[in-house]
Amino acid sequence: MTSHVRTALISTAGHCKVACGFCFRADRAHGFLDTATYTRTLSRLKETGVEGVCLTGGEPTHHPQLQQLVRLAHQFGMSVSMVTSARTISEVTALSQVARLLANVTVSADSQGAMLLGRTTRTAASGIDTLRAISTETRILHVTCWNLSDRECQDLAAQVGEAGVEAQFSPVVLDECTLHRSGTSVQDYLAQQHLDADELSRHFHLSDRYQDYLGELRALQLAEAGGERWSCRSATAYVSADGRIRRCPYGQASVSAHAPRSAISDFLTAEARDRVTPDCAAICRAPATSDDDSSLCPTPV
Numbered sequence: 190m191t192s193h194v195r196t197a198l199i200s201t202a203g204h205c206k207v208a209c210g211f212c213f214r215a216d217r218a219h220g221f222l223d224t225a226t227y228t229r230t231l232s233r234l235k236e237t238g239v240e241g242v243c244l245t246g247g248e249p250t251h252h253p254q255l256q257q258l259v260r261l262a263h264q265f266g267m268s269v270s271m272v273t274s275a276r277t278i279s280e281v282t283a284l285s286q287v288a289r290l291l292a293n294v295t296v297s298a299d300s301q302g303a304m305l306l307g308r309t310t311r312t313a314a315s316g317i318d319t320l321r322a323i324s325t326e327t328r329i330l331h332v333t334c335w336n337l338s339d340r341e342c343q344d345l346a347a348q349v350g351e352a353g354v355e356a357q358f359s360p361v362v363l364d365e366c367t368l369h370r371s372g373t374s375v376q377d378y379l380a381q382q383h384l385d386a387d388e389l390s391r392h393f394h395l396s397d398r399y400q401d402y403l404g405e406l407r408a409l410q411l412a413e414a415g416g417e418r419w420s421c422r423s424a425t426a427y428v429s430a431d432g433r434i435r436r437c438p439y440g441q442a443s444v445s446a447h448a449p450r451s452a453i454s455d456f457l458t459a460e461a462r463d464r465v466t467p468d469c470a471a472i473c474r475a476p477a478t479s480d481d482d483s484s485l486c487p488t489p490v
Contacts, residue, residue: 193238193424193458194234194237194238194239194424194425194426194436194457194458195238195239195240195241195424195425196239196240196241196242196243196424196425196426197230197234197239197241197242197243197425197426197427197428198242198243198245198425198426198427198428198438199222199227199230199242199243199244199245199427199428200222200245200246200247200427200428200429200430201221201222201244201245201246201247201249201252201255201258201430202220202221202222202246202247202248202249202251202252202430220430220431221251221252221253221430222252222258222428222430222431222432223432224254224257224258224261226432226446226447227258227261227432228261229446229447230428230432230434230446231261231262231265231267232265233434233446233450233453233454234267234426234428234434234457235265235266235267236450236453236454237453237454237457237458239267239426240267240268241267241268241269241270241292242262242267242268242269242270243269243270243271243272243425244258244259244269244270244271244272245271245272245273246272246273246274247430248273248274248275248280249271249272249273250273250275250279250280250281250283250284251280251283255283255286255287256286256287259287259290259291260290263290268292269290269291269292270291270292270293270294270295271284271287271291271293271294271295272295272297272331273294273295273296273297273319274296274297274311275296275319276311276315276316276319281319281322281323284319284322284323285322285323285324288323288324288325289324289325291325292325292326292327293325293326293327293328293329294320294323294325294327294328294329295329295330295331295357296316296317296319296320296328296329296330296331297311297316297331297333298311298312298313298315298316298330298331298332298333299311299312299313299332299333299335300313300332300333300334300335300336300337300341300385301336301338301341302334302335302336302337303332303333303334303335303336303361306335306336306361306371307333307361313330313332313345313348314348316330316332317330317348317349317352317354320352320354321352327355328354328355329354329355329356329357330349330354330355330356330357331356331357331358331359332345332356332357332358332359333358333359333360333361334358334359334360334361334385334389335360335361335381335385336381336385337384337385337388337389338388339388339391342388342389342391342392342393343392345392346392346393356393358389358393358395358399359402360382360385360386360403360406361382362406363378375410378410379406379407379410382403382406382407383403386399386400386403421436421437421440421461421462421463423436423437423461426457427440428446429443432445432446432447433445433446434446434453434456434457435463436456436457436461436462436463437461437463439463440461440462440463441462441463442456442462442463443456444456
């Protein structure tokens with residue numbers, strides 16, 4: 190049974206300078222989502238009951254009409270959030286100009302091991318500096334984790350507590366090619382995810398959903414050898430920068446934002462045909478219940 194689509198993840202730009210080695214994005218191209226396509230997409234999503242959008246990228250702060258994108262969503266009665274890697278002066282300035290209009294801002298960062306693995310420079314400290322510079326009520330640091338140490342977790346907990354921001358975590362997700370290139374076996378990779386969770390749990394409260402997610406990743410990774418994968422359960426649609434609407438960033442089935450409204454409505458309300466993979470498992474989860482907080486919050490320091 191499919192989940193009703195309540196939110197949409199919108200790629201505002203087809204490119205990103207960070208180019209993480211473990212990036213989950215399924216589509217990469219040059220150019221930005223144009224406002225005419227975006228406006229039409231919002232109208233069609235609203236008609237099917239979508240209540241909020243999350244602007245992502247590439248890097249959303251690079252979009253030349255970012256303020257207009259946020260205001261247009263509000264005109265349709267939708268809440269707006271953003272996921273960003275903003276670090277430069279120009280990026281943080283663009284973010285701060287719309288921050289008061291956003292329900293929440295999530296700034297992406299990587300652990301030391303993840304930076305080495307993905308060849309990035311998105312430190313947690315620089316992410317917290319970005320969050321300090323904006324006025325959004327809910328500010329979240331999202332850290333992609335790999336090969337954590339107790340000292341790194343201890344320092345991170347202190348930084349998060351001092352800044353007064355929320356923290357969320359996710360394990361690095363590697364495909365078969367990346368695993369082979371890094372010389373890591375599937376079993377060692379899965380074991381490292383659990384070791385990192387153990388390190389985090391000494392300094393942060395990890396929800397039951399996080400532990401469940403690790404179990405799902407293990408089942409999905411082992412299913413790559415030929416086991417059965419379950420159908421998409423996500424309540425979040427995905428809109429690519431070229432105006433294609435999918436039930437999943439990695440989904441094969443899609444519909445154009447310029448298609449007739451009946452075609453878009455049928456696509457978003459029909460049972461999802463996509464199967465969950467390790468790449469999209471973080472997005473493709475059953476909706477949280479009212480008493481099941483999916484966020485991962487630091488313990489008091």
